[in-house]
Amino acid sequence: MRRSIGFLFSGEHPRLPPAEALAVVESESGASDPLLWRSRVLLARSETPSIGRLSSRLAFTKKIFEAYSLALSNDLRPLLEVIPVPPMSGVSFRVRAVSLGGGLDARVAERVLGGRVLRAGSGLRVDLEDPDVEILCLMLPRLLIIGQTLSSIDRSRFRLRETSMRPFFHPTSMNPILARAMVNLARVREGSLVLDPFMGAGGIVLEALCVGARVIGVDADPDMVAGALQNLSFYGFFRGYSLMVANAVELSLDEKVDAIVTDPPYGRGARVLGFREPRSLLERFIERSPDLLREGGWISISVPDRIGVEALMEEAGYSVRGVYFIKVHKRLRRKIVVGRLDYAGDLPGDLERRPYQASERDLYSGLV
Structure with a gap:
């Protein structure tokens, strides 16, 4: 009903x-x-x-x-x-x-x-x-x-998982409220298989586990993988996930995932993976990501707002379903871009793209 x-x-x-x-x-x-x-x-x-x-x-x-x-x-x-x-x-x-x-x-x-x-x-x-x-x-x-x-x-439960409360802390870690929202925007449900190919200290992995998903967490830095494992264990998660040291742009999985939720590195983090600019890293990963995601699966990705990741996603076969800007500090804004990997044979254009997406007019009038 x-x-x-x-x-x-x-x-x-x-x-x-x-x-x-x-x-x-x-x-x-x-x-x-x-x-x-x-x-x-x-x-x-x-x-x-x-x-x-x-x-x-x-x-x-x-x-x-x-x-x-x-x-x-x-x-x-x-x-x-x-x-x-x-x-x-x-x-x-x-x-x-x-x-x-x-x-x-x-x-x-x-x-x-x-x-x-x-x-x-x-x-x-x-x-x-x-x-x-x-x-x-x-x-x-x-x-x-x-x-x-x-x-x-009771939203105070998120305070228990604040980055400062975790045994392994990294200053680039996303706060749990935003990480949970990214997981939710990717239509993750209990039992879904989720991939975070740039997991860092494991904040997104942690929130995906909290909603009952199975998770694959990947990072090129062994110290990050060890730290993420420490954080997950601290919050009582000992199963339901697989963590690995690997380069996201060269990743191969045994099965395709239902959703990709990730906050890729920019600046020094991108250079660790051998890319001088974050855009180059994103281009390579987004180009490869359809090989990791099932048709009809979702991606929720956080990037600096200056990077036009939407066009990259469209070229890779995604329909962009939402873009949301987040102010990090005075000189940095992130945007969360949400997309769905089109099924083979989907109709072009807007005929197959019926998302809920408020326009700027709707934002100010308040009526949808």
């Missing part, structure tokens, strides 16, 4: 969170139809996914909810008195209002809606600490959304 699922995001990035959420829904329960994306809120319709699986996977989501009603108005205050609220009986509840630029005081919204829920139901009691049901009220410019919280996600 298809249902309308909502996501409330953390607000750390404008475009990555909705793309990640839709990718995880797709990998867990099949394709989804985005209904609305505005500010930090996404509504989508899909086959009923496992909320537990979604909660355990998502990096940029704070709450998952089932949308009950929504209404548009220039003045949201009168809507609080008339917008439908979920009927309930015999449970404890609370109303949690979140202001996302709607101009309403959250405490006022909670009081008004809480009173309406009490009057409409039977045998209800308010419990602000540990309720049976949380009614969610999202207040955006000209839009009011009412839903029932399905999961509140």
Whole structure:
């Protein structure tokens, strides 16, 4: 059965969170139809996914909810008195209002809606600490959304895997939230075979293992491979992966993988592999990567934003499904490029490319 699922995001990035959420829904329960994306809120319709699986996977989501009603108005205050609220009986509840630029005081919204829920139901009691049901009220410019919280996600778990917490530290390691998002964007699911050909200290390998994937980790530096093994063991992973010392551009595998998720080196790291420029390394690897990836498989790759890796991927047979820019520091921006390796015989052009990909207009209007 298809249902309308909502996501409330953390607000750390404008475009990555909705793309990640839709990718995880797709990998867990099949394709989804985005209904609305505005500010930090996404509504989508899909086959009923496992909320537990979604909660355990998502990096940029704070709450998952089932949308009950929504209404548009220039003045949201009168809507609080008339917008439908979920009927309930015999449970404890609370109303949690979140202001996302709607101009309403959250405490006022909670009081008004809480009173309406009490009057409409039977045998209800308010419990602000540990309720049976949380009614969610999202207040955006000209839009009011009412839903029932399905999961509140504890994102503090990612702090346990911060690079500074690992026994083997390397300054170029990607933080776990971004690494998890990259894994999710590659539509990795439990049991998928994932390759990280430039694994470094093993951050992406670690996040792929956390979602139940099988992983092949490769690095040309024996010290990095030893350090990655130390990190994986520290977090209790002793099986489900294979680590090897090898040059990614000369790599040969016994079987093709379902996804490639990687953060290739640039600068000195590229020169260690015998390439003077990062672009040369990327050209060689992307040219070879279809030999390692099954048809229909996904690649999620992080590169400096000055490198036009999108054209390289298209030439190698990928359809680019999303590009997301990440500010690292004042002088460096990364971009995460996500692509799918087309099946042999795929139709050219946009006929076979139906990704969820917000345009710049959508980014600012918020509506998809």
